[in-house]
Amino acid sequence: xxxxxxxxxxxxxxxxxxxxxxxxxxxxxxxxxxxxxxxxxxxxxxxxxxxxxxxxxxxxxxxxxxxxxxxxxxxxxxxxxxxxxxxxxxxxxxxxxxxxxxxxxxxxxxxxxxxxxxxxxxxxxxxxxxxxxxxxxxxxxxxxxxxxxxxxxxxxxxxxxxxxxxxxxxxxxxxxxxxxxxxxxxxxxxxxxxxxxxxxxxxxxxxxxxxxxxxxxxxxxxxxxxxxxxxxxxxxxxxxxxxxxxxxxxxxxxxxxxxxxxxxxxxxxxxxxxxxxxxxxxxxxxxxxxxxxxxxxxxxxxxxxxxxxxxxxxxxxxx
Amino acid sequence: xxxxxxxxxxxxxxxxxxxxxxxxxxxxxxxxxxxxxxxxxxxxxxxxxxxxxxxxxxxxxxxxxxxxxxxxxxxxxxxxxxxxxxxxxxxxxxxxxxxxxxxxxxxxxxxxxxxxxxxxxxxxxxxxxxxxxxxxxxxxxxxxxxxxxxxxxxxxxxxxxxxxxxxxxxxxxxxxxxxxxxxxxxxxxxxxxxxxxxxxxxxxxxxxxxxxxxxxxxxxxxxxxxxxxxxxxxxxxxxxxxxxxxxxxxxxxxxxxxxxxxxxxxxxxxxxxxxxxxxxxxxxxxxxxxxxxxxxxxxxxxxxxxxxxxxxxxxxxxxxxxxxxxxxxxxxxxxxxxxxxxxxxxxxxxxxxxxxxxxx
Numbered sequence: 001x002x003x004x005x006x007x008x009x010x011x012x013x014x015x016x017x018x019x020x021x022x023x024x025x026x027x028x029x030x031x032x033x034x035x036x037x038x039x040x041x042x043x044x045x046x047x048x049x050x051x052x053x054x055x056x057x058x059x060x061x062x063x064x065x066x067x068x069x070x071x072x073x074x075x076x077x078x079x080x081x082x083x084x085x086x087x088x089x090x091x092x093x094x095x096x097x098x099x100x101x102x103x104x105x106x107x108x109x110x111x112x113x114x115x116x117x118x119x120x121x122x123x124x125x126x127x128x129x130x131x132x133x134x135x136x137x138x139x140x141x142x143x144x145x146x147x148x149x150x151x152x153x154x155x156x157x158x159x160x161x162x163x164x165x166x167x168x169x170x171x172x173x174x175x176x177x178x179x180x181x182x183x184x185x186x187x188x189x190x191x192x193x194x195x196x197x198x199x200x201x202x203x204x205x206x207x208x209x210x211x212x213x214x215x216x217x218x219x220x221x222x223x224x225x226x227x228x229x230x231x232x233x234x235x236x237x238x239x240x241x242x243x244x245x246x247x248x249x250x251x252x253x254x255x256x257x258x259x260x261x262x263x264x265x266x267x268x269x270x271x272x273x274x275x276x277x278x279x280x281x282x283x284x285x286x287x288x289x290x291x292x293x294x295x296x297x298x299x300x301x302x303x304x305x306x307x308x309x310x311x312x313x314x315x316x317x318x319x
Numbered sequence: 320x321x322x323x324x325x326x327x328x329x330x331x332x333x334x335x336x337x338x339x340x341x342x343x344x345x346x347x348x349x350x351x352x353x354x355x356x357x358x359x360x361x362x363x364x365x366x367x368x369x370x371x372x373x374x375x376x377x378x379x380x381x382x383x384x385x386x387x388x389x390x391x392x393x394x395x396x397x398x399x400x401x402x403x404x405x406x407x408x409x410x411x412x413x414x415x416x417x418x419x420x421x422x423x424x425x426x427x428x429x430x431x432x433x434x435x436x437x438x439x440x441x442x443x444x445x446x447x448x449x450x451x452x453x454x455x456x457x458x459x460x461x462x463x464x465x466x467x468x469x470x471x472x473x474x475x476x477x478x479x480x481x482x483x484x485x486x487x488x489x490x491x492x493x494x495x496x497x498x499x500x501x502x503x504x505x506x507x508x509x510x511x512x513x514x515x516x517x518x519x520x521x522x523x524x525x526x527x528x529x530x531x532x533x534x535x536x537x538x539x540x541x542x543x544x545x546x547x548x549x550x551x552x553x554x555x556x557x558x559x560x561x562x563x564x565x566x567x568x569x570x571x572x573x574x575x576x577x578x579x580x581x582x583x584x585x586x587x588x589x590x591x592x593x594x595x596x597x598x599x600x601x602x603x604x605x606x607x608x609x610x611x612x613x614x615x616x617x618x619x620x621x622x623x624x625x626x627x628x629x630x631x632x633x634x635x636x637x638x639x640x641x642x643x644x645x646x647x648x649x650x651x652x653x654x655x656x657x658x659x660x661x662x663x664x665x666x667x668x669x670x671x672x673x674x675x676x677x678x679x
Contacts, residue, residue, distance in 0.1 A: 098440075111368075210425065211425040212423055212429070214381065214420065214426075215428075216413070217381060218379060218381060218412055218413065219413040219443055219491070220411070220412035220413035220414055220440075221409070221443050222409055223405070225443075229439075230428055234429075310430060310475045311475070314594065
């Protein structure tokens with residue numbers, strides 16, 4: 001097991017390196033991205049621009065620029081071009097917000113998805129199942145930003161049930177923290193509830209036909225015990241692994257739209273602003289941050305999967 | 320064999336199971352009646368689709384579903400299991416009547432340890448402290464011949480071989496000392512040497528504990544080894560029933576002749592082609608009218624368009640019954656094919672001449 005983890009960690013490093021190179025190259029190829037001009041400002045003259053170029057080393061060969069940028073990311077000295085703020089600090093400030101949003105949404109979406117998926121599977125073909133299926137499809141189909149805008153408009157603007165956005169720190173006022181996050185949590189969860197409940201339903205329907213479920217019934221277990229201990233338990237394994245990947249993706253960048261619409265000062269909002277101004281340093285750092293989380297969760301998911309399904313352990317396939 | 324006639328443990332009467340499917344109603348079991356006496360091994364033989372598994376599973380109520388229609392009665396301990404509540408059935412399953420299934424590879428949950436699954440069986444019906452239940456499962460595994468039971472009890476199913484898994488299943492089924500064990504093709508998925516061991520185990524359990532067994536198989540060799548009485552099923556019905564000797568030495572139904580005839584014999588020169596029963600089992604969506612074996616039977620005649628009842632037609636009622644209109648006297652000649660009991664004549668160099676499944 002230790003060797004397995006060590007291998008995955010080494011793999012992580014390589015993946016992150018590759019991603020950083022790709023992002024760096026992309027941003028140096030995008031038109032309108034001449035950073036010197038941006039930093040110099042609107043009324044810059046060619047002289048000012050070339051001086052900025054020198055100061056920032058924009059005329060250096062790309063590999064040199066890359067090496068410098070990476071070094072700055074890791075030593076915490078990276079400065080954004082447009083706002084002159086320390087990038088790492090900004091990301092650090094945004095992390096609690098993004099985590100509040102993502103972890104809260106994750107708890108909500110998993111709880112609801114498991115309930116709905118279970119009900120759908122157990123009452124397959126009946127009214128409950130059909131109703132939940134329709135809800136799931138609606139949930140999957142709604143774009144996050146559209147849903148966010150609709151919710152804000154109707155529940156916050158027209159009827160002042162919820163705040164219009166912004167973030168309140170947990171440490172300042174827990175109740176208010178929850179209150180401000182309810183709509184964002186809902187927005188982010190809806191898609192995943194729809195998707196995960198469908199996956200769980202499908203897994204459960206497959207598992208219900210397995211021989212070991214028949215054995216469990218033949219042992220005299222109650223239907224409920226059979227459903228939970230045998231059907232649900234085995235059906236959750238793929239769900240857990242999907243969750244790990246999705247959660248990593250949400251933290252890593254999936255929350256950008258939600259944070260932007262609700263004006264939550266998290267990493268996603270920061271990334272959104274950086275994209276708008278084509279500001280390379282924050283983009284590099286946020287992408288690395290996102291990539292790190294996704295790769296980290298990939299690894300965690302692999303380890304958890306081995307724990308949940310003993311056939312996968314040690315790399316030996318089941319007979 | 321049982322000398323007197325004590326009360327049968329299990330008494331099935333006119334069991335009918337129909338499933339509603341997209342293509343129509345499938346009559347999986349069509350009027351099966353049987354009795355299982357204490358300490359007896361009852362063999363049920365038949366092809367795939369003959370209704371033997373569905374009958375067995377219906378005894379335990381495992382076929383109940385919205386699209387299943389079950390009628391008839393299954394009397395056990397004075398209760399009718401067909402009309403019993405789900406709670407009553409749950410109390411009987413695993414505790415009074417246990418079942419072992421065909422494929423041990425997939426019959427155990429792969430994510431739980433073997434010991435834990437046996438403990439689950441015990442705890443489903445008894446209040447026992449965990450370590451007591453665990454101790455019992457080690458005992459059970461040892462009693463079915465699992466070496467190093469104390470260590471193996473914590474293994475996962477994938478760490479057991481096929482034969483060991485089936486033994487573990489049997490151990491689990493017997494954890495609460497049920498009166499009846501239903502073994503549905505317990506050795507079909509195993510190789511012959513392991514098969515011999517498992518059958519020896521079942522026989523030992525039957526002899527030592529008086530465990531009554533319903534053994535379902537399509538393998539006549541297995542039946543010949545352990546069964547006391549035999550039911551031959553075809554197309555959802557019992558076509559012949561009797562003691563082991565009666566079925567093997569004095570079979571009364573052409574289908575049984577066909578089964579006997581299809582056994583390969585070591586004491587005779589090998590045929591050009593392995594003998595078989597021509598044709599296919601009928602569709603249970605629309606079974607043939609009259610005798611269901613009629614389309615494949617080379618001895619069919621006019622009367623066969625009327626469904627024969629399962630009756631004792633031999634002098635001296637002994638419990639040997641069959642569904643065939645042929646005169647018992649004629650049967651002795653008809654079933655002799657080239658010095659053995661069979662259905663078709665084996666011609667050399669060409670496909671079997673007798674029947675190509677033509678209806679009379």
